[in-house]
Amino acid sequence: MIRQTKAVWRSIQLLGIALLSLPMLVWVLANLSIVITGPMVIRHSRWLPNLARRLAGVPRDGVYWPDPPPPTLDEDGLYRVGDTLVKKPRWYSEFDRLLDWVTDDPGTRRDLNWMFTNFFVGGVLAGLAPGLIGLGVWLAFTPQWPFAVVAVFGYLAAPWLVQVHSRWSSLMLKAKSDGVMFRFWARVRARIKVLWSVTAHFLMSLGTALVCTFVLVVGVVPIHIWGLWIFAWVPLVTLVRSLTAFRRVDIPAPYLPEPVLPNPRPDGMYRLRNQLYKTPASYMRYARYRWVMTDVATWRDFASAYVDTLFGLIAIPMAVVAPSWTRALQLRVSSWLLAPTTQAVLAQRVQQLTATRADATDAQAAELRRIERDLHDGAQARLVAMGLHLGAVERLIDQDPAAAKSLVAKTKAASAEALTELRDLVRGIHPPVLAERGLGDALQALALDSPLKVTVEGKVIGRPASPVESAVYFAVSELLTNVAKHAAATRVIIHIRHSSDGLAISVVDDGIGGASASGGTGLRGVQRRLATFDGTFELTSPPGGPTIATLEVPSPATE
Numbered sequence: 001m002i003r004q005t006k007a008v009w010r011s012i013q014l015l016g017i018a019l020l021s022l023p024m025l026v027w028v029l030a031n032l033s034i035v036i037t038g039p040m041v042i043r044h045s046r047w048l049p050n051l052a053r054r055l056a057g058v059p060r061d062g063v064y065w066p067d068p069p070p071p072t073l074d075e076d077g078l079y080r081v082g083d084t085l086v087k088k089p090r091w092y093s094e095f096d097r098l099l100d101w102v103t104d105d106p107g108t109r110r111d112l113n114w115m116f117t118n119f120f121v122g123g124v125l126a127g128l129a130p131g132l133i134g135l136g137v138w139l140a141f142t143p144q145w146p147f148a149v150v151a152v153f154g155y156l157a158a159p160w161l162v163q164v165h166s167r168w169s170s171l172m173l174k175a176k177s178d179g180v181m182f183r184f185w186a187r188v189r190a191r192i193k194v195l196w197s198v199t200a201h202f203l204m205s206l207g208t209a210l211v212c213t214f215v216l217v218v219g220v221v222p223i224h225i226w227g228l229w230i231f232a233w234v235p236l237v238t239l240v241r242s243l244t245a246f247r248r249v250d251i252p253a254p255y256l257p258e259p260v261l262p263n264p265r266p267d268g269m270y271r272l273r274n275q276l277y278k279t280p281a282s283y284m285r286y287a288r289y290r291w292v293m294t295d296v297a298t299w300r301d302f303a304s305a306y307v308d309t310l311f312g313l314i315a316i317p318m319a320v321v322a323p324s325w326t327r328a329l330q331l332r333v334s335s336w337l338l339a340p341t342t343q344a345v346l347a348q349r350v351q352q353l354t355a356t357r358a359d360a361t362d363a364q365a366a367e368l369r370r371i372e373r374d375l376h377d378g379a380q381a382r383l384v385a386m387g388l389h390l391g392a393v394e395r396l397i398d399q400d401p402a403a404a405k406s407l408v409a410k411t412k413a414a415s416a417e418a419l420t421e422l423r424d425l426v427r428g429i430h431p432p433v434l435a436e437r438g439l440g441d442a443l444q445a446l447a448l449d450s451p452l453k454v455t456v457e458g459k460v461i462g463r464p465a466s467p468v469e470s471a472v473y474f475a476v477s478e479l480l481t482n483v484a485k486h487a488a489a490t491r492v493i494i495h496i497r498h499s500s501d502g503l504a505i506s507v508v509d510d511g512i513g514g515a516s517a518s519g520g521t522g523l524r525g526v527q528r529r530l531a532t533f534d535g536t537f538e539l540t541s542p543p544g545g546p547t548i549a550t551l552e553v554p555s556p557a558t559e
Helices: 002-034 038-044 045-057 091-104 106-139 145-173 180-225 229-247 280-294 296-321 323-338 343-399 403-428 432-437 439-449 466-487 522-532
Strands: 080-081 085-088 268-272 275-278 453-457 490-498 502-509 536-540 545-553
Touching: 002 038, 002 106, 002 229, 038 091, 045 145, 085 502, 091 106, 091 180, 091 268, 091 502, 106 145, 145 453, 180 229, 180 323, 229 280, 229 296, 229 323, 268 453, 268 490, 268 502, 280 323, 296 323, 432 439, 439 466, 466 490, 466 502, 466 522, 522 536, 522 545
Parallel strands: 453 490
Antiparallel strands: 080 085, 268 275, 490 502, 502 545, 536 545
């Protein structure tokens, strides 16, 4: 009797769960259509299927994937978010990662399938015994009282019905391999992700459009009439540019180079076109105002916000039917106004070439001064000493042959030392191993010469141009020297890889971190050396390490 009573009570509990299943499914699907609240609602809805698992005795081990780890730096010094590498994880990237994790989880798909079928199958199995008992009690007080015996059947069959319900729940909710439903929910997740991207792009466009409207209403007339434009207009335009950057997916910044302070005139004034300014601050205020006002990209940003907002109203319903095509069209519409103009590309290129030319000239002058200093302090001094020794030998050779012989030996030793210093100087200009065996073997030689445990991964394919080889070699040499001096590292990895953009090399150490390109002249020198060849240098060094220094140069290989 106790067994049957417990089974009836369990049936009532399972019936309550079945009645909640369908409303919970509707709630989850409604939030998935909103997209933004989907992952949170899915996670919090798991209490219902987990309660069913506990009542049915279904183990929870391996049902859900563990929580996703936080984004970590990879060998390129970038954070991997899904299949995308980013410099810094942003909120929408984190949302995409969380959405992928929740919707890809097989446990989520099992829960959704169970919520739908449990209302019909589980509700019938759970409600049959209490229903028969309730029907029998009601019939006992009616003229059909003989049929009240159905309550006895319901009471006796309750354990068997609970057992059947538990088996069915185990079939639906236990962890198992994926099949057709996995592929189905993978397609659903892909559509939800694209729909979210389209929606997020629209929301960012709408927010930017509202800010643009405020800037135009408040900034164009009142600020300019009251004379506050010189202080307030540039920050407002900069705010619009910052918001627009969120919609610039894989589109380079289109803005003209920011103005720099020129050298003052002989009278101490600063000239901007035909206007003279007394102080650098006043010059820069007017120069920055003219910079944002004359830049076509400023007004294209304003126009893009309204165009993307209007298109987003059409794109969201379109994305339900054709998500991938709609997303591609949305990005094309954005790039129409957000992409750099020809004028901006040329201006940025001129600024870059001007800066790299100046850096190359400074680096060349510094290298010449180093060579002159090394020659003056080293080989030249020894050669002068050798000349003095030979003069003394000439005077002593007849009077004191023994002393003359001793001076000849010293002169011979000095010549050997001068030759060694000249060879070291030549290696500093262009190492022989680099000229004879190429960059790959030269990096291997650097690894062997380092006092640290250095591992070289990857190969250099072909022979880059000689100046590029030299720049990369000395850049890696400088990085290894810095690691040995300052990083307190025990292991270093030199990772070599090729891409469509050229040759990339990462120097990764397990030191204390905290390195900064602005903290010394060595890393700034690496940046200048690589910039001469349109190369880039990126440094990621959080406190505690690891430090990842990545240099990349456009390098069409030549044999």
